[in-house]
Amino acid sequence: MKTNLLFYLFAVITIVAIACGGNEDKKVAPPPDETAEAEDTTSEELLDTVLSAENIDTFSTMAFTSYAKKQSSSFDWSRFRMEHNWVDDSLVTTNFKPDNKFYEAYGRFLKYSPDSTMFVDLDSYNVDIRKDKNGKWQGTEQGPDTEVSLVNLTTGKKTRLLFLGPGNSIEDALWLDKESVAIMGIEDYDSLGKVAAVWKYHIPTSTFSLYELKDSVAARRLMGYWRRERLKGVTMN
Numbered sequence: 438m439k440t441n442l443l444f445y446l447f448a449v450i451t452i453v454a455i456a457c458g459g460n461e462d463k464k465v466a467p468p469p470d471e472t473a474e475a476e477d478t479t480s481e482e483l484l485d486t487v488l489s490a491e492n493i494d495t496f497s498t499m500a501f502t503s504y505a506k507k508q509s510s511s512f513d514w515s516r517f518r519m520e521h522n523w524v525d526d527s528l529v530t531t532n533f534k535p536d537n538k539f540y541e542a543y544g545r546f547l548k549y550s551p552d553s554t555m556f557v558d559l560d561s562y563n564v565d566i567r568k569d570k571n572g573k574w575q576g577t578e579q580g581p582d583t584e585v586s587l588v589n590l591t592t593g594k595k596t597r598l599l600f601l602g603p604g605n606s607i608e609d610a611l612w613l614d615k616e617s618v619a620i621m622g623i624e625d626y627d628s629l630g631k632v633a634a635v636w637k638y639h640i641p642t643s644t645f646s647l648y649e650l651k652d653s654v655a656a657r658r659l660m661g662y663w664r665r666e667r668l669k670g671v672t673m674n
Contacts, residue, residue, distance in 0.1 A: 486519045488635070488648055492613065501609045501621060501663055505633075508662070509655035517635060517648040526643045533588050533595040542566040542574070546668065551615045555640075557598075558586045559607050559620075559664075566671055576671040583607050585620055587640070598638055604631070608663040616640050623660040624649070631656035 488496070493514040496502055505512040543566060548557040560566070562584035565577045581603035587596045598618075601607065604625030612618050620636045633650040650656075665673055 488514055488517050492619070492637075495611065495613060496619070499609065499611060501667075504663055504666065505655070505659055508658040509652070511652055512633070512650070512655045512659075516652070517633070517650045519646055520649050521647040522645070524642065524644050528643070529597040530594050533590075533593050538567070545670075548610045548612065548618070550612050550618075554591050555587060555589050557610045557612075557618055557620070558588060558595075559610055560668065562586070564668070564671075564673075566668075574671045576668060576673045578673070583622075585610070587618070587638075599636060606660045606664065608659060608661075609667060613637070623656050629653070631660060633659060 496514050502514070539561070543558065543561050546560055548559070550556065563579055563582065565579055566574060569575045583599075583601045583605060584597055585599040585607055587598050588594070589596070599607070599620065601622070601624075605623060607620060607622040610618060610620040617637060617639050620638070622634055622636075623631050624634045625631050629651060630653040633652065633656045635648040637646040637648070638644070639646075
């Protein structure tokens with residue numbers, strides 16, 4: 438009888454020991470660090486909503502950047518934030534048939550792609566440039582609206598990228614690579630007033646990304662002035 442009782446007690450102790458050992462091996466993992474996850478997410482979102490370091494370095498080489506910083510100490514490409522991102526595959530496209538004086542008047546102001554197969558035209562819609570009787574270039578604004586066009590010399594097509602009404606302006610543009618162009622200007626909102634803006638356009642995907650600097654002081658000091666500087670050599674009427 439005692440032998441059976443001892444055997445029973447030994448069996449129970451052994452089972453309990455094994456169970457406890459199993460529990461130690463299966464420790465519950467601590468909960469994830471939610472704060473760290475939130476910080477990672479915030480960092481990723483921030484990277485998606487600001488201009489890349491590469492873009493900022495490229496923009497910093499422009500004469501427009503030096504001018505902007507002189508006009509407003511608060512102007513800084515790193516302060517621009519993406520407000521909208523959209524695809525537009527219904528842009529107005531027409532045949533490009535320039536007259537024989539187009540390149541003479543506008544050629545030096547066109548923004549050519551790295552491989553010279555395309556160019557961005559910032560001025561010909563809004564500014565009529567021609568020589569006066571003394572052979573000097575004169576520029577006459579054609580109205581309050583502004584159009585920015587992309588011309589593909591391979592296909593002979595012109596595509597309207599932007600069309601802006603009164604109160605807005607286009608100051609400059611540059612190519613980020615052979616497929617992407619950036620356009621700088623000023624937008625006028627009823628609620629916010631004027632803001633500095635950058636439109637990035639990716640040609641293969643017809644994708645726009647709009648970045649803005651909500652600084653009305655900087656915007657007012659830049660609007661229209663740099664375009665006149667960029668069109669140096671043309672007397673604006």
